[in-house]
């Protein structure tokens with residue numbers, strides 16, 4: 001059993017990329033944060049692509065902040081010929097560049113080291129900015145999210161589109177209970193959630209007996225209700241065009257926006 005304690009989830013992605021680069025891990029899909037589920041990544045890409053393309057048919061430039069293995073950018077090659085990605089560690093940048101090189105797209109998609117709060121491309125303005133599955137990772141706080149939005153807004157051309165995907169509306173208590181196996185088991189027994197109970201027991205069995213490395217996080221996940229996030233987006237000159245439920249891609253109506261729910265949400269926004 002090996003458990004690595006990390007603070008921010010970004011340390012996990014860096015570590016995973018190092019292990020893929022060293023040949024220790026074969027599956028580079030991990031870098032997208034969806035384990036080995038290529039299916040889940042494909043589904044998400046199709047939703048984001050559909051939502052953006054139904055609003056605009058082509059883009060002058062696209063910047064993907066926290067671009068993982070570049071899967072989203074690859075899908076937009078036919079709609080844009082000026083594509084950029086940002087990743088927070090050298091190891092992830094190297095990994096993604098080599099993945100793009102294998103696809104012969106390393107010349108079309110430029111990837112550099114940076115973060116949501118530090119984007120150092122020479123280019124000054126972007127027509128479209130995508131930030132999918134990033135603000136939700138452990139270690140982001142309201143302050144960092146606001147700082148990031150301020151930077152996105154400065155880099156975004158007038159009427160440009162910002163797509164923030166998979167933002168949790170309410171933090172699932174599950175993550176806070178992470179530290180106590182017993183509390184977790186009791187929670188699932190009380191909720192008669194047998195499927196999760198079996199999964200959790202299986203997971204701990206793996207932790208004890210497999211050679212896999214597990215990560216243990218100490219920082220919390222950032223979550224925010226839709227109406228509150230809308231106010232913050234407005235503060236940085238963005239207006240919400242549409243809000244979608246990330247897992248189904250259903251549009252969330254204005255009425256539904258008022259109900260706080262345990263769900264992940266996609267925001268399609270326009271810069272004023």
Ligand SMILES: C[S@@+](CC[C@H](N)C(=O)[O-])C[C@H]1O[C@@H](n2cnc3c(N)ncnc32)[C@H](O)[C@@H]1O
Nearest residue numbers: 010013032033066067068088115116132133134
């Ligand atoms: C869950 S993955 C999502 C990857 C990709 N956007 C997707 O949706 O498939 C989280 C990504 O955020 C990146 N990341 C972590 N901390 C970041 C930060 N401070 N700024 C920008 N990206 C960050 C990670 O390197 C990783 O690529």
